Amino acid sequence: xxxxxxxxxxxxxxxxxxxxxxxxxxxxxxxxxxxxxxxxxxxxxxxxxxxxxxxxxxxxxxxxxxxxxxxxxxxxxxxxxxxxxxxxxxxxxxxxxxxxxxxxxxxxxxxxxxxxxxxxxxxxxxxxxxxxxxxxxxxxxxxxxxxxxxxxxxxxxxxxxxxxxxxxxxxxxxxxxxxxxxxxxxxxxxxxxxxxxxxxxxxxxxxxxxxxxxxxxxxxxxxxxxxxxxxxxxxxxxxxxxxxxxxxxxxxxxxxxxxxxxxxxxxxxxxxxxxxxxxxxxxxxxxxxxxxxxxxxxxxxxxxxxxxxxxxxxxxxxxxxxxxxxxxxxxxxxxxxxxxxxxx
Numbered sequence: 001x002x003x004x005x006x007x008x009x010x011x012x013x014x015x016x017x018x019x020x021x022x023x024x025x026x027x028x029x030x031x032x033x034x035x036x037x038x039x040x041x042x043x044x045x046x047x048x049x050x051x052x053x054x055x056x057x058x059x060x061x062x063x064x065x066x067x068x069x070x071x072x073x074x075x076x077x078x079x080x081x082x083x084x085x086x087x088x089x090x091x092x093x094x095x096x097x098x099x100x101x102x103x104x105x106x107x108x109x110x111x112x113x114x115x116x117x118x119x120x121x122x123x124x125x126x127x128x129x130x131x132x133x134x135x136x137x138x139x140x141x142x143x144x145x146x147x148x149x150x151x152x153x154x155x156x157x158x159x160x161x162x163x164x165x166x167x168x169x170x171x172x173x174x175x176x177x178x179x180x181x182x183x184x185x186x187x188x189x190x191x192x193x194x195x196x197x198x199x200x201x202x203x204x205x206x207x208x209x210x211x212x213x214x215x216x217x218x219x220x221x222x223x224x225x226x227x228x229x230x231x232x233x234x235x236x237x238x239x240x241x242x243x244x245x246x247x248x249x250x251x252x253x254x255x256x257x258x259x260x261x262x263x264x265x266x267x268x269x270x271x272x273x274x275x276x277x278x279x280x281x282x283x284x285x286x287x288x289x290x291x292x293x294x295x296x297x298x299x300x301x302x303x304x305x306x307x308x309x310x311x312x313x314x315x316x317x318x319x320x321x322x323x324x325x326x327x328x329x330x331x332x333x334x335x336x337x338x339x340x341x342x343x344x
Contacts, residue, residue, distance in 0.1 A: 058083030158295030185234030222300030231304025
């Protein structure tokens with residue numbers, strides 16, 4: 001599934017991606033004797049993350065290659081050389097600048113369509129990476145959840161949770177009001193909840209602004225939940241979006257002349273949503289706040305005739321997110337893996 005080329009190019013641009021405030025990177029293409037491109041890779045150093053964990057890690061990301069061990073070896077060796085030159089001691093990937101960039105090599109679910117926030121690769125990727133001396137670090141998993149026909153019991157339970165802990169759904173009339181009142185609290189909650197997850201470093205104000213702009217145009221208010229306390233402080237949230245997978249396939253990497261039309265159609269009519277971001281503050285976890293989130297977004301899904309939810313790639317250790325789907329019919333149908341190698 002081709003990503004939108006202009007968005008990928010913006011990700012790699014220091015002028016457009018504020019992740020470069022805390023990261024540095026280099027990007028390479030591999031070509032054969034005839035000049036044909038046969039692979040690509042990025043080498044990234046996230047200084048904020050390295051400082052947090054006390055390690056010297058260089059990431060490799062956006063790796064793609066034809067079915068050739070020679071090409072895979074050349075790409076990874078190039079990143080390893082760059083890492084040594086920068087004084088790094090370990091290479092890890094595929095990982096992007098941020099937790100929310102595409103991460104991992106697909107190892108299970110090759111017959112499933114990827115989400116707009118995932119990535120497909122052929123089965124030969126993993127054995128070729130392993131042959132270069134890399135080993136597994138962690139897995140990302142994806143679930144396909146069936147939306148229940150009757151969500152009344154979730155709505156009732158969510159109401160009881162709100163009454164017991166003096167919580168409620170935040171109020172906003174439009175996207176601008178949502179952003180003005182709650183977006184800072186959403187990112188504050190996100191930073192707090194994701195802090196202990198592998199690969200995550202706190203988002204800066206600039207990075208939050210970039211993410212806000214990235215999602216703003218596509219936000220669907222009926223598919224978002226923001227749970228707040230009596231002081232209107234965000235304690236949990238869930239952001240889902242109609243699936244753009246088929247639309248991006250049709251767009252074939254370009255918004256124009258017709259790509260944006262496919263995306264607009266997907267936003268209006270769809271039977272599947274992608275779960276983008278979900279978080280609940282630690283002091284409110286295991287108190288039923290997930291039910292409040294689902295009662296709001298579930299009602300929106302029901303009105304739209306949504307049948308399925310695709311969880312975007314989530315770390316297998318992220319129980320906070322998995323708790324939301326635990327009581328719903330679901331199946332694990334995709335798995336992606338991150339690898340590392342200690343440099344000699």
